[in-house]
Amino acid sequence: MASGTRFTLMALGGLAALAACAPAGGTMRPGAAPMDPGAAATLARSDADMRAVLEQHMALGPKPIETLTPQEARVQPTPADAVKALLQRMGRSTAPEPVGNVQDRTIPGPGGAIPVRIYTPAGTGPFPVIVYSHGGGWVIATIDTYDSSARALTNAAQAVVVSIEYRKGPENPFPAAHDDAFAAYQWVLQNAASIGGDPMRVAVAGESAGGGLAVATAMMARERNVRMPVHVLAVYPIADGDTESPSYVENAMAKPLNRPMMQWFFRHYLRGPQDAQDPRISLVRADLSRMPATTIILAEIDPLRSDGEELGARLRQAGVPVQVHVHQGVTHEFFGMGAVVADARTAVQQAGTALRGAFGR
Known part of the structure; x- marks a missing residue:
C-alpha cells in the first residue's frame, strides 16, 4: 500500500482560515465571498493538479448535493465538466481519448432494457472484456459523466469495456443497481464473442x-x-453503510464528496436503514472468501478512503490477492482526470497493469 502523511481538518485550521479569504494561489479576489471551510481545507491539502480542477469546479457554481432533490442533483456541474472547462481555459483540446470504436446499445435486464456503451480498443480481437459500473452514489451521474474513465481503461487494459447505465434510486431503490450490474456481467459472459470479446477473460470494474x-x-x-x-x-x-470511519471524520466536509452527500446517497438508494447492513452494501462485513484477485485504488482526500483500506484488509484476511494504492494529494473522482491530473494517469497505469496481468497479457 502506498503511504503518506495523514492530515486532519483540525490540523489545517490555520490554512483553512487563510484559504477562506484567498484562493489556493494566494491572490485575494476583490469582493470575493468567503470560501466554504470544507472547500478551503480540501484546496490546502490538494496537489497543484487537483487544486486546479477543484477551483474550476467551484467556479462552475455547483450547489451542495445534499440540499437538492435527486432531479436537481442530476443537473449540477460535475467534476468532469470542470476538467473540460479547465482544458478550454488552457487552450487544450477537449476531445475524448480515442479508442478503436464506441457503440451505444441496450441489453436485457431484470427491470427492462439496460443501456450500455461498448468501447473497443484498436487492433484485432478477441479482446478481454471489462464490465464497468460508473459512480454517482447509485442516484446521479451517467455513462457520459464517466466516459473518460471507460476510455482510459479500454486503452490501458487493451480490453473491451462495457459501461452500464444501471437503474438508480430513489425511483429504483436497492437492489436495482446491483441486479442490473450482475445481469450485465452475465450478458457479457454469454455474448462476449458478439462484441469482439473473450468470454474466458472477463473482469469487473467500477x-x-x-x-x-x-x-x-x-x-x-x-x-x-x-x-x-x-x-x-x-x-x-463504497464498501460500508456506516459513515463513522476515520476518513469520514477526517474528510467530513471535503470536496467534491463529503459525509452529508454520502448520507444523502444512502437515503435515496436504500429502502431503509436495514439495507446499510446488507453485505452487498457493507462489503467489509461480507464473506470475502474465494473472491478474485482485486486491485483497489484510493484517494487520500476522500471520505471513502477507509472503506477501501478496510476492504483490502478483509480481502487479505480471506486469502484473496489484493493490491491497494492510495494516491496522496488527490480527491474522490480523480481517476478519470488523466487529461489534467498526473496521479490519475498513474492510477490508470496501475489498473491497466493489474488487469493485463489477470488477462494473461
Missing part, C-alpha cells in the same frame, strides 16, 4: 458506487455458481 457494484457482482457470481470474473478493479469503492 468507481465509487460502481466500485462497490463490481465487488458485489463478483460476490453474487460466487454465490450463484456463475463463472467468476478474473479480476476486480474497485476505485474508491
